[in-house]
């Protein structure tokens with residue numbers, strides 16, 4: 219292990235290298251993501267979508283990381299990463315449709331895998347995509363999203379090991395939001411940091427202030443640049459906090475203190491921080507801020523309307539794409555549904 223091994227250090231601040239237009243764009247996309255999450259929670263409460271995992275509080279991690287990519291790179295998301303997918307080009311109507319229990323097709327131009335609900339099972343796939351890019355002779359990279367809880371899964375360790383051996387151009391972006399549903403970070407692993415797990419696999423590890431969008435953008439951009447140069451993978455631990463519930467089916471007041479929540483909300487909200495920074499540097503006025511918020515609401519309204527305008531799915535559709543030749547019990551279930559629901 220090198221003496222200068224940097225993973226205990228939390229990288230923060232240092233905005234000077236990020237172009238002004240990008241700084242504003244990062245802020246605008248964080249506003250859009252939070253507005254979307256708030257709307258999605260309302261839709262769930264009204265019974266218009268199913269269970270939804272909001273990213274409230276994690277906007278800087280989602281938006282800052284995804285903006286470090288170009289269109290030909292791969293995003294490999296978990297269930298909480300619609301913010302990153304949105305930045306990479308996924309229409310928000312698609313996120314609404316998914317939450318309605320539909321399987322909207324992804325554009326083949328969008329370089330993203332479908333959302334992984336099982337924890338960390340997508341990480342070996344990200345390594346596979348990265349090795350494929352390497353073999354094809356491109357300098358595209360894969361950016362995989364997962365949580366602190368995801369580091370306890372075997373797939374996480376297999377993925378890092380393989381990526382290290384083959385110097386795969388992959389970035390493992392771990393959002394340490396303090397909790398894996400009700401399991402606190404301290405009960406997840408005895409390691410002092412999550413980033414230090416990189417050392418065992420011979421790859422780079424970084425810790426970043428995940429509520430500082432400029433720091434996240436810079437740290438992930440550097441990891442992407444290393445990967446493109448053929449210098450291998452990086453594990454990034456983005457230190458953030460889930461301000462909302464795990465999903466709309468969860469009640470965090472049952473397992474975490476109001477003081478902890480208040481502390482993060484009042485002093486480390488990523489959107490308030492960026493607004494304060496931009497305004498202090500004369501890069502954003504209150505009127506522009508208001509206009510951005512208004513535009514976000516209008517865009518979200520249009521996306522929700524687009525999703526809800528589609529005709530309802532046929533219940534028997536759930537049997538499609540599973541078996542070429544259905545086993546007899548599934549075939550019987552399908553017949554029962556088709557009899558119960560005409561034209562299904």
Ligand SMILES: Cc1ncc(C[n+]2csc(CCOP(=O)(O)OP(=O)(O)O)c2C)c(N)n1
Pocket residue numbers: 298335336337338364365366367368369395397398399460464
């Ligand atoms: C393989 C697997 N085991 C268990 C679950 C149930 N489960 C869903 S989310 C979750 C906690 C994940 O926590 P973390 O990785 O920190 O991500 P976060 O939800 O905080 O974004 C668990 C145990 C699952 N989805 N997949």
Ligand SMILES: [Mg+2]
Pocket residue numbers: 365366367393394395396397398399
């Ligand atoms: Mg977590």
